[in-house]
Amino acid sequence: MNDLNGYDVEDLQPGMNACFSKTITEADIVMFAGVSGDTNAVHLNEEFAATTRFGARIAHGFLTASVISAAVANRLPGPGTVYLGQQLRFKVPVKPGDTVHAAVTVLSVEVAKARAVLSTVCRVKDTVVIEGEATVMITSRAQRAASELQAMPSVA
Numbered sequence: 001m002n003d004l005n006g007y008d009v010e011d012l013q014p015g016m017n018a019c020f021s022k023t024i025t026e027a028d029i030v031m032f033a034g035v036s037g038d039t040n041a042v043h044l045n046e047e048f049a050a051t052t053r054f055g056a057r058i059a060h061g062f063l064t065a066s067v068i069s070a071a072v073a074n075r076l077p078g079p080g081t082v083y084l085g086q087q088l089r090f091k092v093p094v095k096p097g098d099t100v101h102a103a104v105t106v107l108s109v110e111v112a113k114a115r116a117v118l119s120t121v122c123r124v125k126d127t128v129v130i131e132g133e134a135t136v137m138i139t140s141r142a143q144r145a146a147s148e149l150q151a152m153p154s155v156a
């Protein structure tokens with residue numbers, strides 16, 4: 001664990017898993033449109049959305065995907081983790097009011113590079129709405145020790 005209670009890369013093992021859940025509210029969709037600038041009518045305009053194959057407004061895909069980011073940042077590997085990549089497949093639309101459960105599972109760990117690959121799956125009830133994989137950089141005890149050594153004043 002690092003100072004912020006995130007796992008160090010040395011602590012990670014394939015198969016470790018964690019979940020973070022969040023309900024995607026109307027307010028989230030409106031605020032995400034504002035924050036991102038993505039004002040796509042399929043998210044905001046009920047009349048337009050009713051004419052689409054979804055029949056009603058749906059959440060931004062990247063809003064739903066952000067629950068994965070929360071799972072990675074808050075749960076596993078936790079605080080200090082840095083995203084290197086995230087693959088996403090949007091399988092089923094998420095509607096306002098749906099609760100998204102983001103499950104992350106460690107697939108592989110590369111201790112020397114302080115990297116890991118995680119399976120990232122979002123479900124609403126039992127339905128998979130997003131699946132993909134994340135590549136992340138993780139804090140490392142070895143790197144912390146090396147930096148602390150470098151910071152020490154040298155004795156002549």
Ligand SMILES: C/C=C/C(=O)SCCNC(=O)CCNC(=O)[C@H](O)C(C)(C)COP(=O)(O)OP(=O)(O)OC[C@H]1O[C@@H](n2cnc3c(N)ncnc32)[C@H](O)[C@@H]1OP(=O)(O)O
Nearest residue numbers: 040042053058059060061062088089090091092093094129
């Ligand atoms: C600009 C930003 C906008 C947004 O954020 S929109 C919000 C995020 N997106 C979503 O919520 C979409 C969620 N996904 C869905 O609702 C469904 O998924 C679709 C409506 C897209 C497709 O459903 P169906 O018609 O039942 O698809 P099928 O019969 O399973 O597949 C038809 C072809 O489409 C490919 N496909 C389906 N989903 C995906 C995907 N997520 N990524 C890549 N390809 C996909 C399949 O493979 C197949 O292709 P082949 O005909 O060649 O076999």
